[in-house]
Amino acid sequence: MRAVKYIGVATALALAAAGCNGDEDTASPSAVPAGLESFYEQKPSWKDCEDGFECTTVEVPLDYSKPSGDKLGISVIRLPAQDSSDRIGSLLTNPGGPGGSGVDFVRQVGRAFGADLRNRFDIVGFDPRGVAGSDPVRCNTGAQLDDFFSTDASPDDEQETRALGTEGEEFAQNCETKAADKLPHVGTVNAARDMDVLRAALGDDKLTYYGASYGTYLGAFYAEQFPKNIRALVLDGAVDPTLSSTELLIEQAKGFETALRAFAEDCVANGCPFGDSADAVVTRIGDLLDDIDKKPLTSTRDDREVTESLAVMGIARSLYVKEYWPVLRQALTKAINDSDGTILLGLADEMVDRKADGTYSNQTDANMAVNCVDKPTPQNLAAYGKAAAEAEKSAPRFGPFVVWGGVPCVYWPTQSAPEPKPLTANGADPILVVGTTRDPATPYKWSENLADQLSSGVLLTFEGDGHTAYLQGNACITNAVDDYLVTTDPPKNGTTCR
Structure with missing residues (x-):
């Protein structure tokens, strides 16, 4: 998932030294570090x-x-x-x-x-x-981030995998050019x-x-x-x-699958327009994403195509808060019945803090910058592909998107932290x-x-x-x-x- 809100594509976690042991007195705050x-x-x-x-x-x-x-x-x-x-x-x-x-x-x-x-x-x-x-x-322009987020993050062949790698490399190079000192x-x-x-x-x-x-x-x-x-x-x-970076991503993908099923059960309980059982609803959503992979949706929001990656981001955004579930139901209904991805695109934009004028906050750039230095990540596309395939087995709707989202870290110019x-x-x-x-x-x-x-x-x-x-x-x-x-x-x- 590209820059998933709150936790991020590569889940920024790390362990560094400087801990204190339990035998020390904890009654009062520690002294001010020397020089600070x-x-x-x-x-x-x-x-x-x-x-x-x-x-x-x-x-x-x-x-x-x-x-x-x-x-x-x-x-x-x-x-x-x-x-x-x-x-x-x-x-x-x-x-x-x-x-x-x-x-x-x-x-x-x-x-x-x-x-x-x-x-x-x-x-x-x-x-x-x-x-x-x-x-x-700040690393990327709005147009560069539009390209990054719309790129197929569930590659079906070597060409699509290389395209993901190219986007990741450009992201990393932009950060090295504009923010190397930080x-x-x-x-x-x-x-x-x-x-x-x-x-x-x-x-x-x-x-x-x-x-x-x-x-x-x-x-x-x-x-x-x-x-x-x-x-x-x-x-x-x-x-x-x-957990390692890929273990965290795989488990996060499973979490989204669990939440999607909870949404599906709620949808059925309230008369779901695209399935009469939770299994049927989840399957229909998967079929919709396969269809979008072949032919992106249109949107009245702007002239961007709503690709499979953007649609998955829109769905994921709705799963963060239960109050968004009616919006997700409406978004999926429009996508299934009318090939209209307007609502899904709006949700995806909200996820990554894209403004109506096409500009972004620095959320995505900062997210990646922290993730890539906090924890070691796979250092080549083949390793990411292996992790994505593993994630897809247990999280078929979200696994590849979540795992492939951290690919800029392959090319990151700054060395990462030790193992967790x-x-x-x-x-x-x-x-x-x-x-x-x-x-x-x-x-x-x-x-x-x-x-x-x-x-x-x-x-x-x-x-x-x-x-x-x-x-x-x-x-x-x-x-x-x-x-x-x-x-x-x-x-x-x-x-x-x-």
């Missing part, structure tokens, strides 16, 4: 940025091994606590990606956090390094270190954090490096840091991991696995659909998460909400 005092001691200058929000920029080193060298500006936003007399501190958030704007996230949903959190915390978002307002990585430094290891600078700059002795999807790995990575600096961490829609290992965060106070049983993008077992790996992990389960659980309106989840963030007392391990 000027960053930790900075006092942000907050300015009004409309609608009750305040914004600032926090400075971090481009390269933490050279703190006196080039600097980056991290864009930060906050929604101040409603009850300043009972304020606990800041709740730092990350919506995932990699490539998602935390500033936009807080602007859009900051007021949707629970009442207790709104009263007692500043709700804070930030754009990670290389993303949106934080010295963004590429080695945009990975999760540095973003997690930036979070500790932010914690100090916000005036908090310890970090209170909510992270979704990729944001769960960013939070777990923070815990691995700074276990003594944790007050409370919620990791919602977790990823499993022990478990994250344990030894010595950290309880960390709450939230998993959704039919999550399309971060399969539930990833949350189970991360909760098991973390020395203080506590698992909270949402029996339901959609990507991540908090902010989805389930009172049981909201109350459990809010109580933990306020009191630091997690729910009982294994608690399930329905």
Whole structure:
């Protein structure tokens, strides 16, 4: 899947060194790392940025091994606590990606956090390094990304495979040409270190954090490096840091297949116009995609053809949120009955943050830049083809698209991180991991696995659909998460909400 929202095509995860062991004192925050005092001691200058929000920029080193060298500006936003007399501190958030704007996230949903959190915390978002307002990585034009996303990501022959490789190579070359100085430094290891600078700059002795999807790995990575600096961490829609890049992609593809079947069952229960059983609906969708592969759909949105890859992206976008299922039903009906891909194309554009004027945010460029440096990936097209074939066996609708989406990493100019290992965060106070049983993008077992790996992990389960659980309106989840963030007392391990 090309730049799947929240988790990304190659699922940015990595393990780096700098963890602390469980024998060390965790009663107080760790000392400021030597040479970084000027960053930790900075006092942000907050300015009004409309609608009750305040914004600032926090400075971090481009390269933490050279703190006196080039600097980056991290864009930060906050929604101040409603009850300043009972304020606990800041709740730092990350919506995932990699490539998602935390500033936009807080602007859009900051007021949707629970009442207790709104009263007692500043709700804070930030754009990670290389993303949106934080010295963004920008590689490709809108036209180049249009070509990248429309290219057949389920190649049927050698010619189509070579075309995918060409698109991937051009993507990587564009990033090397336009952002070579940033590429080695945009990975999760540095973003997690930036979070500790932010914690100090916000005036908090310890970090209170909510992270979704990729944001769960960013939070777990923070815990691995700074276990003594944790007050409370919620990791919602977790990823499993022990899996290889291709293992993660294959499992993610399975997650989309699970979500598609859940959609199909719901469609049948409500009188589905293109099938009278879940099997029939899923088969019909597969047949539609085969037809689109042979003859792309038209769209009244613009003059682009709606290729198979764009149609799959549109379907995937609808599976992230159950409230989108009626839209997906309408989109598929129009595609099947009228060969009209307008709605599917609109959903695909939303997935990758394409604007009506043909421009894109830097979400896709940043997504790939982080993914390609965070974890080793197959280094040739043949290896990708083998992984895609394996994925297709268990995820026939999504497998090839998800796996082939990371092909630019074959040509990436920056060396990737070491092989992944478990994250344990030894010595950290309880960390709450939230998993959704039919999550399309971060399969539930990833949350189970991360909760098991973390020395203080506590698992909270949402029996339901959609990507991540908090902010989805389930009172049981909201109350459990809010109580933990306020009191630091997690729910009982294994608690399930329905």
